[in-house]
Amino acid sequence: MSKTIEFYFDVGSPASYLAWTQLTGLAKRTGASIELKPMLLGGVFMATGNSSPATVPAKGNYSRIDMQRYAKRYGVTLNQNPFFPINTLQLMRGAVAYQGTADFERYLTTVFNAMWVDELDMGQPDVVGKVLAKGGFDPAAVMAKVSDPAVKEQLKAATEEAIGRGVFGAPTFFVGDEMFFGQDRIDWVEAAAKS
């Protein structure tokens, strides 16, 4: 029986983006189904006392080099967004709003690429509006969704669920009860999904 790989992420995390680019390959190699689980990384950080590597300058510098090494290995483009860190509250509310719909993957592709390939200031509503329109979305409809109290609650609940499972950063994978943190643990996720 094929397994499920749960993937907790935030579009504002470059490591989440890198891992996200590898999910199709991971699914193919393992036969596992991937469950995309949006969460608010800022909420995870606040609840756990964790923080971005970028808050330690030497770690942030190295982290950028390290992620470029992986981008090269994966054969994907990762551009360091000059507006990083970006508040992703609205974007992640959008993600849970589209979760489970036919537009979910297109939403994520649109937002991830705007953030980590096109280096846009995705904390600015006008920029987000243009990006969504270009991605085939009606920006006003998306804005209506992210203002819906049920959607706000859904993101909060998703983030709390992640924290309750021991998540402290992004991306985080689960294969059953086994947790794997980081885009650099894909080989471990692959082995767990195949076992």
Place this chain on the structure above:
Amino acid sequence: MSKTIEFYFDVGSPASYLAWTQLTGLAKRTGASIELKPMLLGGVFMATGNSSPATVPAKGNYSRIDMQRYAKRYGVTLNQNPFFPINTLQLMRGAVAYQGTADFERYLTTVFNAMWVDELDMGQPDVVGKVLAKGGFDPAAVMAKVSDPAVKEQLKAATEEAIGRGVFGAPTFFVGDEMFFGQDRIDWVEAAAKS
């Protein structure tokens, strides 16, 4: 021409211990020579604003699982020292005191194993004395060395040198100017040393 792999470490870091168990294999596979570079991780943390993963409880919990996974992959024993974190100032002064001597590797083997296999309280001078005696050292002679102002200065200089090169945690490898952080980057170090 074979390359040099520089290995910055602190005996109080379980990830340093894990990486240290892999150095012989790394040297064999690459033909590189390994330069062991003691540093005081506490000093690195203070200077860079970094801290141990264990300071974030959820990260500390995961980190222990993650390191056990690697210990199993490597086929080595890693026991979680119940006295962690241990102040390693005296132990690392001992390391620089023996650096460049015929006893250096035996000193490291003695201390690393006491810490991460035998789970001893290596912050206690009497425990350290017994461990060193069992490892074939004269504890009084070691104590005399670690009290030598020149040795104290040597550890301080080594730590500052590491910080100056961008080190923020342990273990950290260098192959030329390329820096790799973490025991989980050995495959990258290996590739860099072979290139």
